Amino acid sequence: MLKIADLHVYYGSIRALNGISFQVNEGELVALIGSNGAGKSTTLKTISGLLRPRQGIVLYEDADITRTAPDRIVALGISHCPEGRRIFGGLTVRENLRLGAVQRRQGADMAADMDWVLSLFPILKERLSQSGGTLSGGEQQMLAIGRALMSRPKLLLLDEPSLGLAPLVVEHIFQIIRQLKQQGKTILLVEQNVHQALDAADRVYVIETGQITLTGTPDELKHNPQVEQSYLGR
Amino acid sequence: MTLVYYAIQQTVNALSIGSLYALMAVGLAMVFSILRLINFAHGDLMMVAAYLAAFALFANLPLGLAVVLIIIGTVIVGLLMERIAYRPIRGAPDVATLLTSLAVGQILQNGMLLTTRFLGQPIQIAFPTPDVLNGVVAFGSITVPRLNVVSLVIGLIALVSLSFFVTRTVPGLSMRAAAEDLTAAQLMGININRVIALAFAIGSGLAAIAGLLFAVQAGQINPYMGFTPVLKAFIAAVIGGFGSIAGAVVGGFVLGALEVILTALPGIGDILPPGMVSPSTQALLQQWLPSSLTGYRDAFVFAALILMLLFRPNGILGQPNREEMR
Ligand SMILES: Nc1ncnc2c1ncn2[C@@H]1O[C@H](COP(=O)(O)OP(=O)(O)OP(=O)(O)O)[C@@H](O)[C@H]1O
């Protein structure tokens, strides 16, 4: 469904990605793990069109989207839930969710999707008229995911959804991620919480200083000495 | 009775000036909120509108048609400005965008200068005020210049429509989202080029209305007429809380009121009816608030702005500190 080949991305003269290639198949939950500054967010931003690679190609459903504008990419069915949630703090929860579906027409479909998102995150229902900035960190993350779902994506890009959240909330978020996968969404998950990521994923890529260094199933990686030492802290 | 009469007249005056400032300040605020660009060429859009109005009225077009053409023409100029000058430098440092806006202003002013020269017109031309904007409106025994009433009503209609647009429509919502976080807005699927163009278009349309009303008020127009209004609009936007549309409206009316008060208070001792205050108070007023102070109005306005920036740097509606709220 998504295929990335030899991606080189720079911030000015700083190189962030140094020839990354990987792929995500339909229905899969693929995790991208790596330490701080490895290039995980850069990868997602390049897929969603926020960054243009200097070299390399992003293929989505066999179409080249390397130079497609972010709003077109959303229209094609990719939704990127960014690192740090980036919800609109001055807008209400309802408005945030509506913006997730900004390209769609108001109607029964959208109302149904709104109900569905609110059933995934019932706490948001009580907060609909509250401004996003007043939510707790966990609630903001739920809103960010819910908002990303409102565009009805086929491929969901999640950037560190567990960042800075209490263990119980992390548990809840991952439960939702698994549920989304069961409902047929394809997910590319960036995580530093490697334990949770390995538990949820079908396949894993390890990224280090802009390059993929390891790949395999969670079981394979769990018993890899390098992964054990660097990411699982054993 | 004269005092009440005077007060009502001045209130209408303040509101009508305030709505002009608000119309201008809103355009500045919308663009700033999305692009962090202080578009000083916004005043020159108003100048362009005034000239378009003069040409249309000289050509004896009916007023309604003229107004539509003025708005369309100004919006086109505003959109070209965004497309040619501001889009290529999007994301550049603030100094670069600020200088660009000053350059755009210069280009519009000199372009208009050349145009008038080419048409064989003097630099300063008398504005052909349409008859409907002349004269006074009588409310019982109180008369108010018709222009003031029209400015106020049109200003209010425009601002109410704008508020409806911003709060109740999806493009308006997209605009608020873009103002909060441009990157996140892109991730929602918002076409930010379209949103930015829309902000320029709306700002230009409001500047066109303000330009027409301002030209009628001033009675004459010249290519440099946009300078003072854009400065005032900037002050209004800062007073209200820069970057907030509601703040720009509030700031516009506050500035209008401030100016009218600062104009009306000096010399108040001369017009108070006898017996209203004790003669000694009246003498005191005449001594400390002489009508000659009126000339210092703008100095007082700027002093008020400085105080404002000292004590409430984020303006009347500005949040104390947006970063802290995150
Ligand atoms: N806006 C930027 N300007 C310059 N360099 C940047 C920028 N954003 C990221 N980088 C650099 O690019 C590299 C990759 O950053 P990226 O954000 O992709 O890392 P990450 O894997 O997501 O890290 P984290 O886990 O901390 O989020 C880092 O070295 C970082 O310093």
Ligand SMILES: [Mg+2]
């Ligand atoms: Mg990151």
